[in-house]
Amino acid sequence: MNSVLNISCYKFVPLPDAAQLKETLLTQARAAQLKGTILLAEEGINFFLAGPAEAVRGFVDALREDARFADLAPKESWSDHVPFRKMLVKVKREIIRMDHPTIRPAQGRAPAVDPATLRRWLEQGHDDHGRAVVTLDTRNDFEVDAGTFDNAIDWRISKFTEFPDALRAHKSELQDKTVVSFCTGGIRCEKAAILMREEGLEHVYQLEGGILKYFENTDGAHYHGGCFVFDERVVLENDLSARTATDTAAAAAENAIKK
Incomplete structure (x- = not known):
């Protein structure tokens, strides 16, 4: 139970x-x-x-x-x-370490999109203005490997402090698209969305509540695999149940958040 x-x-x-x-x-x-x-x-x-x-x-x-x-x-x-x-x-x-001191979410958030709206956008293939929608995974590569949105952009960063440089290297690929940044619970994609707006991208949103809220409020459509979490459960399925994990993986997951 x-x-x-x-x-x-x-x-x-x-x-x-x-x-x-x-x-x-x-x-x-x-x-x-x-x-x-x-x-x-x-x-x-x-x-x-x-x-x-x-x-x-x-x-x-x-x-x-x-x-x-x-x-x-x-x-x-x-x-x-x-x-x-x-x-x-x-x-x-x-x-959440980004090493980018000008990013101060408490002074003003980037616009957010709720899970139900993102699911609808992904289902119809565009946002409410007809603009192409892309999802941008702001998590570390080992987290992405556990599961992510279909066709999500993944820059294979190994730590969040690498995100600013990765953005500048790939920014041109995001121009004229609606970009929805996402992460486990919202904290990284919130900083990421603010940075993208500072870098001149106009149509940027953060996924409110991250993947966990998407699982909680939708049927998980357009997402494949599970969501890596930083505790002994390691990976949650889209019904928020825990996937069986080895003791080694569990210890690694809990240790990751302490760094």
Whole structure:
């Protein structure tokens, strides 16, 4: 029976008190007997947590009491065990490293497209203005290999800091198209979409909530394979169930998020 609730969530919001928040959130998470990872930076919060549903949702409700986190909207999935080995809270320079300091999502997001609209665009072969639609995978190559959208653009980057250079090398291929950037849960494609707009591409959107929200809100059409996740489940199918993984792969998946 899948009785363990898993959530992933992020928000770009100024957190000058990230260091102080670290101890507070670690104490609260441990008190709730949760496991997972919370990343904090001056640019925001990114977290992956698992435990009993009441405890997980109670932790999020407590977070929402801080006005900066009032609109948190976690993505949910279920498992039969907790797919994390410990509870970690870390303060980092960026909650998702891009090494591009002019990208500040808290100061204004790029336009987003919801999963249902993207599914419709892919089904009809164009956006609502008749413009060709391409999906751009902003994840690392090993994640893409687990599954991606049909005909998605994949620049085979090995880490997100390579994305800006890859964009500049391939930008001309995206001109005059509607580009939908996507990733696991939305955090990377949000930064990617802002950068693409800064680089002069006009018709750029981020997939709201990433692949996980697409799985949650649609039937998963136009996506083949599963979605790599950074915990012991390793890969989720389009019904958000876990694909069987080896212990080695599970450990590698959990370690990847700690880097």
